[in-house]
Amino acid sequence: MSNKTFRHVAVLMGGPSSEREVSLRSGRAVTEGLRQAGYEVVEVDVRGRDFDLPPQVEAVFIALHGEFGEDGQVQDILTRKKVPYAGSRPEASRIAFDKVRSKQILVRHGIPTPVFEVLRPGQARTLPLPVVVKPVRQGSSFGCHKVTVETDWPEALADAMTYNGEALVEAYIDGKELTVGIVDDEILPVIEIRAPNNNYDYRAKYTKGVTEYLLPAPIDAAATRLCQDLSARTYRALDGRGLGRVDLRMSLDGRMYVLELNTIPGFTETSLLPKAARVAGYAFPALCDRIMRTAAVD
DSSP, rough: SSSSSSSEEEEEEEEESSTHHHHHHHHHHHHHHHHHHHOOEEEEOSSSSOOOTTTOOEEEEEEOTTTTTTTSHHHHHHHTTTTTEOOOOOOHHHHHHHHHHHHHHHTTTOOOOOOEEOOOOOOOOOOSHHHEEEEESSTTTOOOOEEEGGGGGGHHHHHHHHHHSSSSEOOOEEEEEEEEEEETEEEEEEEEEEOGGGGGOOOHHSSSTTTTEESSOSSSSSHHHHHHHHHHHHHOOOTTEEEEEEEOOOOOOOSEEEEEEEESSSSTTTHHHHHHHOOOOTTTTHHHHHHHHOOOOO
8 A cells, every 4th residue: 555645634524514423433434444554644523614624634535424525515625725635526526415416417317216306395296105205415314204104294394394495205116225336436346225114214324233234235147237337327427536325226126226326425334335345355444545546636
């Protein structure tokens, strides 16, 4: 792990979003991984939209999840400061974080995604149950609900609306939950996620032992190729850079649907990208090193 482009790096973690605690866990893990890989690392706990970097810092690893971290804001700041950072550019980050804008791009590129609609206050749902309702701009499944009966709809919609004042409603695809990590344009092995009641919510994501992860996913070779191909197409269509994770559903009849691209996936002990990288032959420090080497500013 010699001949590094950068030696002194900062890991941005925490942040002002609802995903602060998850981000702190990711950031601490990345810090340790980079130190084991031979970097001089400083942790920067971002508590608002203003933060300072120590003068010796040459590049940044962004471990901020949710608003400010994934939506292009911190990328804009680092670009203005001319500080290289790992991850997608500001505009690509903004688009990927906005579930409606990103799904519109998927549709334009012929990438299958569940049928969806956007609801604002006072508008009625037209899609039949079951559906998934979620905030347009949010992560870690905050405000996300699977709705199967009408009596649960009003509360689920109201919760999703609290974040951005509008909600994305999409048809629920019964079947397998799959995800594909991408590091420096390398497509990693497919993971199948088996969550309680087939509902990968916040508790299922971040409570150790609740969800079962099958890696590589027990799907046939054709389905694996399709899943990885759609993930690569999604990453290119949304102009991903450095790293990302594409979430998909495979229906009971074998059709594949892309849900979204996460431009800053988690790095906690239950996170998916490190699991897939391990199967691909990357120990955690080597994974952090490879991502750090993609840091750029443009």
